[in-house]
Every structure is written in C-alpha cells, then in structure tokens.
Amino acid sequence: MSESLFKAATAFCTKCGSILPLLQEFGSVKCYSCSADYNADNFNNIKFNYTVHFNTVTSATLENIVGNEPDGPVVERKCPKCGNDRMSYATLQLRSADEGQTVFYTCTKCKYKETENS
Incomplete structure (x- = not known):
C-alpha cells in the first residue's frame, strides 16, 4: 500500500485531500471522491461550536415599538x-x-x- 500523498486534519481525506462528509453509517465515513473508508472513532475528538445571536428587546426598544x-x-x-x-x-x-x-x-x-x- 502506498503512503498518503496528503497530510491533513481528520476532516479531509488523507488519500485524495477531499473534504470528508458527515457520518453516513454507524462506524464509518466514506470519501465521495476516492471511496476511502475511515473508522468513525477517528472523529471522536472533533467538536463543533455554534453561536446563534438573537435580537434582544429591551425596555427602551419596547417603548419605541409601542410608543408614538x-x-x-x-x-x-x-x-x-x-x-x-x-x-x-x-x-x-x-x-x-x-x-x-x-x-x-x-x-x-x-x-x-x-x-x-x-
């Protein structure tokens, strides 16, 4: 077996460099480009943080809405x-x-x- 051409983070295929999809089946991730299979255990320490910002209504803005x-x-x-x-x-x-x-x-x-x- 040949050595990987690409050295990348676990979100990228180490054989072709493509972005890997999310888990498709329990236990494996399959690259869309080269069909390489990766064990899902390789992705256990990947964490995603999302921040959702909502509009806040304060008493001052509420007065403007219902005021004159x-x-x-x-x-x-x-x-x-x-x-x-x-x-x-x-x-x-x-x-x-x-x-x-x-x-x-x-x-x-x-x-x-x-x-x-x-």
Whole structure:
C-alpha cells in the first residue's frame, strides 16, 4: 500500500485531500471522491461550536415599538379617521412585477391603517 500523498486534519481525506462528509453509517465515513473508508472513532475528538445571536428587546426598544414613534418614513397625508395630516408608510410588491406596488399607510396619531395600490 502506498503512503498518503496528503497530510491533513481528520476532516479531509488523507488519500485524495477531499473534504470528508458527515457520518453516513454507524462506524464509518466514506470519501465521495476516492471511496476511502475511515473508522468513525477517528472523529471522536472533533467538536463543533455554534453561536446563534438573537435580537434582544429591551425596555427602551419596547417603548419605541409601542410608543408614538412612526412605523416608517412620514409623509403629509390626511388620516381619514382622525384628520391628522401625517402618516408613515411602507411598500411591498404583492402583485405581479408589471403592476405597481402596494403602499401601507399608518397614522402617526391614532395608528389607523389603510392601503393603496399604486
């Protein structure tokens, strides 16, 4: 048997240098490129660490969400419910690409919501 051409970490095949797949069967790992078999015991001391970061809501950000902060950019538009002349807006493409977008308006005073297809 010939000596390995590659010297690599256990995550790489020592015969062809390819990245080894995850355990496929109990007890062995098979290289996709050269079909070399490796005993699963060779991978016992490999550890993976993952960090998942979540958004955190603090009392200050919660006040901004439920407070009087606008939901987006503000335009001069009269609210049909309370008569306030300022509304915030957001846009989405809900219909097909050759049609206009849908604009969602929210009153900055009473939070009344209305939509407009532009």
